[in-house]
Amino acid sequence: MADTLQLELVSPERLLLSEPVEMVTVPGTDGYFGVLPKHAPVISTLRPGLIEVYKDGSVTQQYFVAGGFAEVNASGVTVLVDEALPVAEISKSKADERRAAAQEQLDKAATDEDKRKAGLALRIAEEMAAVASRAN
């Protein structure tokens, strides 16, 4: 078996994943990047998107994440996410619901801070819908 690296996926509620993997792709703010063993140390913020876990040359797990941070160092990858859902658990209808709620929030937002937050929620929902339609 090829070299592996330790992946830890953590949300505020719980530790989602902690296992050796061959490769993982992460949605960085500046674009998706893949992490292989012996990757140079990086700390990056994440945007809404898909985390894909590769084992034995193919994707074994997919998680949708709403945002967070990723840290790559010699001991492995640590991904801290705000919210993570296995792709199997998201659906187009749920994503659309969220998008509607976010849109409503955006329309109601009065302050800049509210607007920024609602905008972010909308982006998350849109990305989620995109992922859902690709998956199904």
Next chain:
Amino acid sequence: MPSLKDFRVRIASVQSTKKITSAMKMVAASKLRRAQEAAEAARPYAERMEKMLGNLAGSFKGQAGGPKMMAGTGKDDVHLVVVMTANRGLCGGFNSNIIRLARQTIRELKDKGKTVKVLCVGRKGRDNLRRDFKDLIVDSFTEFGRKTIAFVEAEQVAVKITEMFDAGQFDVCTMIYSRFKSALTQTPTKQQIVPFPAPEAGNAAAPYDYEPSDNEILQDLLPRNLAIQLFRSMLENAASFYGAQMTAMDNATRNAGDMIGGLTLKYNRTRQAMITKELIEIISGAEAV
């Protein structure tokens, strides 16, 4: 001397109290389990985040002009104390222990000539501190943790604190909460959260690449860390609360049991005494005839 009826009434009332306290104990025990699980599940995230911040802080070491939230404002004149308590009582010394530590902290700071501001999370803390430090309380959150503690709630508090800090309304922020050790012991704890006490850089050997840039990451990470720390302490607090409540209710149930025993004994003695008295009266009446 109380009549037999008085005894019966008292025994019945203690019995119904006992029923309530033992039911509360049961409820607290089951909620404790859930709260404890939640507190433990939140730990990995907080720990990883601390580590990441430690690594980041390591790369900032020796550089002037890191973000304010980490480096501080350079003063410590105005202190913000975040007091976390429960919304409800009937939990032994839980709330009063936290409040005592809060009072002591506030007094000490005042004696040193600092300005103190208080932010209350939880109704009991607000109600108690309002008596002595009414002018110091800047805000209070009392609608939290009705069912379970959600991360959004911690975020609200974090946003409030960040806003105040950005507006220059305080220099140092300390939070006071109860750390959960076991169902029997909870220790009130003080923890400084702003400026973030930079952890010792573990291995500054590996210089990191930053995407997009170290400053932007810190700007995202620090408020996030604040929310996480608050969230974690809220969970610890909830677990402590149920632990304290369980212990307190267990004691109350046992006391009620003892009391029922004592009262029943007295009741029987009085009953016997009355029977004996009546018998004596009958016998002496019969003898007199």
